Amino acid sequence: MSQKTQGSRLEIQGVDKFFGDFCALKNIDLTIEPGELVCFLGPSGCGKTTLLRIIAGLECQSGGLLHQGDTDISLKPPRDRDFGIVFQSYALFPNMTVADNIAYGLRSIGMPKARVRSRVDELLNLVGLEDHVRKYPAQLSGGQQQRVALARALAPSPGLLLLDEPLSALDAKVRHHLRSEIRNLQKQLGVTTIMVTHDQEEALAMADRVVVMNNGVIEQVGTPLEIYQQPASAFVASFIGAMNFIDSSPLNGQRVKVGNRELELVRPLPSAEGAVRLAIRPEDVHLLPCGDGEWEGEVRALDYLGAFIRTHIRLNDVELDLVVDVDPRSARRLGLCVGGGICLNLPSDALHCFAA
Amino acid sequence: MPEYDPGKHSMIDSQVLSTPATRNWPALVELRRKFAGRWVFSLLLVTGCAILTLLVLAPLYTLLSKSVENRAGEFVGLENFAHYLSSGGIESAFFNSLWVAGLSTLVVVFLAFMAAWALTRTRLPFTGWIRGVLVLPILAPSLLPAISLVYLFGNQGVLKDWLFGAEIYGPIGIIMGSCFWTFPHALMILLTAMDNADGRHYEAATALKAGPWRTFWTVTVPGARYGLVSAAFVVFTLVITDFGVPKVIGGQFDVLATDIYKQVIGQQKFEMGAVVSVLLLLPAMLAFIADRYVQRKQSASFTARSVPYKPSQDRKRDAVGALMLTPTLVFIFAIIGMAIYASFVTFWPYNLDLSLNNYQFGRMDGGGWGAYGNSLQMALGTMVIGTILVFFNAWLMERTPQPRFLTGLFQFLSLLPLAVPGLVLGLSYIFFFNHPDNPINGIYGTLFILMLCTITHFYAVSHLTAVTALKQLDQEFEAVGESLNASRWRVLFTVTLPLCLPAILDVALYLFVNAMTTVSAVVFLYGHDSQLASVAVLNMDEAGDIAPAAAMAILITATCAVAKLIQGLLRFWVDRSTRPWRQGTE
Numbered sequence A: 001m002s003q004k005t006q007g008s009r010l011e012i013q014g015v016d017k018f019f020g021d022f023c024a025l026k027n028i029d030l031t032i033e034p035g036e037l038v039c040f041l042g043p044s045g046c047g048k049t050t051l052l053r054i055i056a057g058l059e060c061q062s063g064g065l066l067h068q069g070d071t072d073i074s075l076k077p078p079r080d081r082d083f084g085i086v087f088q089s090y091a092l093f094p095n096m097t098v099a100d101n102i103a104y105g106l107r108s109i110g111m112p113k114a115r116v117r118s119r120v121d122e123l124l125n126l127v128g129l130e131d132h133v134r135k136y137p138a139q140l141s142g143g144q145q146q147r148v149a150l151a152r153a154l155a156p157s158p159g160l161l162l163l164d165e166p167l168s169a170l171d172a173k174v175r176h177h178l179r180s181e182i183r184n185l186q187k188q189l190g191v192t193t194i195m196v197t198h199d200q201e202e203a204l205a206m207a208d209r210v211v212v213m214n215n216g217v218i219e220q221v222g223t224p225l226e227i228y229q230q231p232a233s234a235f236v237a238s239f240i241g242a243m244n245f246i247d248s249s250p251l252n253g254q255r256v257k258v259g260n261r262e263l264e265l266v267r268p269l270p271s272a273e274g275a276v277r278l279a280i281r282p283e284d285v286h287l288l289p290c291g292d293g294e295w296e297g298e299v300r301a302l303d304y305l306g307a308f309i310r311t312h313i314r315l316n317d318v319e320l321d322l323v324v325d326v327d328p329r330s331a332r333r334l335g336l337c338v339g340g341g342i343c344l345n346l347p348s349d350a351l352h353c354f355a356a
Numbered sequence B: 001m002p003e004y005d006p007g008k009h010s011m012i013d014s015q016v017l018s019t020p021a022t023r024n025w026p027a028l029v030e031l032r033r034k035f036a037g038r039w040v041f042s043l044l045l046v047t048g049c050a051i052l053t054l055l056v057l058a059p060l061y062t063l064l065s066k067s068v069e070n071r072a073g074e075f076v077g078l079e080n081f082a083h084y085l086s087s088g089g090i091e092s093a094f095f096n097s098l099w100v101a102g103l104s105t106l107v108v109v110f111l112a113f114m115a116a117w118a119l120t121r122t123r124l125p126f127t128g129w130i131r132g133v134l135v136l137p138i139l140a141p142s143l144l145p146a147i148s149l150v151y152l153f154g155n156q157g158v159l160k161d162w163l164f165g166a167e168i169y170g171p172i173g174i175i176m177g178s179c180f181w182t183f184p185h186a187l188m189i190l191l192t193a194m195d196n197a198d199g200r201h202y203e204a205a206t207a208l209k210a211g212p213w214r215t216f217w218t219v220t221v222p223g224a225r226y227g228l229v230s231a232a233f234v235v236f237t238l239v240i241t242d243f244g245v246p247k248v249i250g251g252q253f254d255v256l257a258t259d260i261y262k263q264v265i266g267q268q269k270f271e272m273g274a275v276v277s278v279l280l281l282l283p284a285m286l287a288f289i290a291d292r293y294v295q296r297k298q299s300a301s302f303t304a305r306s307v308p309y310k311p312s313q314d315r316k317r318d319a320v321g322a323l324m325l326t327p328t329l330v331f332i333f334a335i336i337g338m339a340i341y342a343s344f345v346t347f348w349p350y351n352l353d354l355s356l357n358n359y360q361f362g363r364m365d366g367g368g369w370g371a372y373g374n375s376l377q378m379a380l381g382t383m384v385i386g387t388i389l390v391f392f393n394a395w396l397m398e399r400t401p402q403p404r405f406l407t408g409l410f411q412f413l414s415l416l417p418l419a420v421p422g423l424v425l426g427l428s429y430i431f432f433f434n435h436p437d438n439p440i441n442g443i444y445g446t447l448f449i450l451m452l453c454t455i456t457h458f459y460a461v462s463h464l465t466a467v468t469a470l471k472q473l474d475q476e477f478e479a480v481g482e483s484l485n486a487s488r489w490r491v492l493f494t495v496t497l498p499l500c501l502p503a504i505l506d507v508a509l510y511l512f513v514n515a516m517t518t519v520s521a522v523v524f525l526y527g528h529d530s531q532l533a534s535v536a537v538l539n540m541d542e543a544g545d546i547a548p549a550a551a552m553a554i555l556i557t558a559t560c561a562v563a564k565l566i567q568g569l570l571r572f573w574v575d576r577s578t579r580p581w582r583q584g585t586e
C-alpha cells in the first residue's frame, strides 16, 4: 500500500512580492528538504498565503528564484509545476462524485481507464472513504470533504503538497483527529508538504519545522522545540505560547539590571548598548514559600485552567506583573490564595534576552 | 525523516543567495511570468471588446456625429438642435415623454409594490400561479396592450363609456399600455428585494410593540428602498424609450420615440432623427448612471446569520393582500383576454362570430406568415449566438487572468447597451452599417443584422446574469484544475458550464422572448426579405387591419409562452437531475 513517492526539495531564494506599493513579502529565503512537513505560521495578513501561492505559481513573485529539485520553476506556470494543493474551501467540484473528483487529475494526464480506477480505489482506501465513492461532495460532512480534497491532490503523486489552512473550517474535535491523520499519511507517502496555518498548536503538533512569519519577513525557522525554547526574536517569543517580558538595562559582561537588582545571564547579551528585554515562560518561574526566594510578591489573581493554575503575581520592589503557571499540587503546598504573599526565583538558564 | 542542520537552514543569509539579475529587474520577471500562457485569454477578451465596440460604440459615435452634420455631411455644430428647438419639438415631444414616463413609473411602482407585499408578506394560497400570471405581460410585445386598449376603450370599444368622454388615444392610453408591459419588470426587482427579508427585524418590531402599520413603515419599506429606486429607474427608462405603445395608441400626442420614427420614416430627415435620438439618450443615460450609483451603495443586508422571514397566519392581512392583487390581476386578464377574443372575432363590431379569418396573414400587408417564420429564425439565432457570446465573454472576464483595465473596459462596454434605447440603437445601425464605406454593409437589410442589433440591445442584462452565476462558483476551481494538470478549457467544460446550466437557460429564454417581441430596435433595420412578426403587427395596425394585428400579437405571445414552457421543463429536469449536487447535509 505505502508506495513511497520521492518528495522533492524546494529552494526559495530572495523572493519579494509587491501589490502596487505594498510589500507583502520581503526577501524570503527558505529551503525545504525532501519529505519534510513545514508549517508557515504567523498572524493574519503576514503573507503566508501569498508565499504559498507563489510556490504554486498561482501568484507571480516580483523578484527572486524558486527551484524544485534541480529545475528552476521561477517562471513556470502552475501546470508545469509538480504539486497538489488543498484550499481552505476545498474547492471540490460539486457536480462530480467523490470518485470523479479524485480521478480528475489522473484523467487530465491521460491515464488509462483501468489504472485510473485502481489508483482511485487505492486513494479511497488511504483516506478511508471506500463507502462514499458514489456520493457528491454536498452529501459529505466537512471532514469527509477535507479527505476527498486531500485524496484529489495526492492522486497524481505530486512531489509537493500544499495545504492552505486545511483544517480551519472544521470543528475542534474533527480537527484534532484529522491533524494526526494528515501527519501519518504524509509520513507514509513521504511527500514534501507545506501547510499554512495561524493556529500555533496545530503547527507545533504537526510540523518537522515551523516557519514563523511576520509583516512579510521570516522571523525564525526551526523545529517546534527550537521555536518554543529558543525564540529568535521578541515577536516569536510572544507569538508562540505565553511569555513574561521584563525590561532591563545592561551592565558589564553578561549582567543586567532589573529595578534595583542585578541579574547574571548564561547567554551573552544581544548588543552591547541599549535596553534589553528579558523574557521567561510562565512555567519556568519557580514559586517558593515566603522568605525562600530572591523576589517577593503578592498574588493578585488565580485562573483555574484545568491541568494548571495561571497565577498573576505583582512583585513588591519592582513595578512588574508576572504570570506563572503552577500545577494544582504545588499550589496547594504553597498555599496560594489571592492577596497572599509569595516568593519566586527566575532561573537564569530559562531567561531569554532580546534587544528592546 | 531527512536529517537537517538547524544552523544551516534557519535564517540563511539572504545576501549570499539572491541573484542580482532578478533583484534589479523584478518588474521584468513578473511581466514575463504574467505573459506566459495568459496572452491567449487576453487576446480573446480584446476580441470581445472589439466586437462590442463594433456593435455599440462605433454606431453610437456615428449617430452622435450625424446629429451635428447637415444632410450633405458638413459639420454644422448645434444647428440641428437649434432647429428642433425652434420647431417646438422640445416643448411637445420632450416634455410629453418626461411626464408620461414619470406618471407611468409612479403607477407601476405603486402597483408592483402592493403586489410584491401581498406575495411576500401574507399567506395567500396559489402564490406560484399568481406570480405566473403577473409576469405574463413580459411574453407579449408592447404593441399588444395598446391594441387591446383600442378594443376596450377606443371609438368602438366595449367599455368606452368608462372614460366619461375622455379619449384613449393620447396620454391615457400610453400610460395604461405602458403600465401593462412594464409591470413584470418592476415586480421582479421588488420581489427579489423583498423575498430576502430578515425575520429578526420583524420579531424585534413585534417585541417593541409596533403595530402592523408602524412595522410596515419602519421595517418593510426601508428594507425595500433600493428595490423601489431600482424599479423606478428601470420602468422610467423602459417607458420613455418605448415606441410600440405610443405608436399604436398615442394619436396626435407626440413623444420622443414616435418623433424619431416620424422624422426618419415619414420625412426621411435622418439628421433630425439623430438629434431627437440624442435627446432620448440623455434621460436614459442619466437614469442608467443614477441606477448604477444606487446599486453600488446598496450593501447586502441579508447576511448568512439572518433568519428568513415567514409571515404569520393572519386572515385580515391575507384579505388586504387579496384586495391589493385584484385590480392588477383583473387588468392583466382583461388586456390579454380582450386581445385573444378580438383576434378571433370575424368582423368587429358587426359580426361577432368566432373564426380564424384574422390569422390568414397571407391576405394582409406586413409580410404574413413569412414574417412570423423570419421572427422565429431571428429569435433562435439571437438565442444561440447571443447566449454563447455572452457566456464566453463573461467567462473570460470572470474566470481567466486578465489585466485590470481590460476587465474594466469590457464591463463598461457590456453595460452600455442598457443605457441605449432600442430606437436609437437601430438608427445608429443604419448610419454605421449602411454607410457605403463600411466593408460589411452587405449585411444591411438581412436577418443577420437584426440578430446583431437584438443581441446588442439585450446584452447588458444577459451579461449581468452570466457574471452573477460565474461569481458564485468557488474562486479556486481554476487553480485546483491547474494543479491537476487540467487547462482552464477543461475546467470550463467539465465544471463551470454544468454548474451554470440554470443561468444559461435563463439567458437563452430572455434573449428568445425579447427577440420575438422587440419592435423598437428593429423597426428601422428590416428589409424586404427580413420582415418580422412584431413589425408586421405595427404595419397591419397602421394599415387599419387591427384584428389581424391583434392576431399576430397573440401568436407572438403564444410562441413566447411555449418557449417559456419548454425552458421551464428543461429547468425542472436540470434541477431534478442535479439535486444530489446541491443536497447539503448541514
Ligand SMILES: Nc1ncnc2c1ncn2[C@@H]1O[C@H](COP(=O)(O)OP(=O)(O)OP(=O)(O)O)[C@@H](O)[C@H]1O
Pocket: A019, A022, A024, A042, A043, A044, A045, A046, A047, A048, A049, A050, A051, A198
Ligand atoms: N491581490 C492582492 N492585492 C493587494 N494586496 C494583497 C493581495 N493579496 C494579498 N494582499 C495583501 O498581502 C498581505 C498578505 O496577504 P496573505 O493573504 O498572504 O496573508 P495571510 O498571511 O495568508 O493572512 P491570513 O491568515 O488572514 O490568511 C495582506 O496584507 C493582504 O492584504
Ligand SMILES: [Mg+2]
Pocket: A048, A049, A050
Ligand atoms: Mg491566508
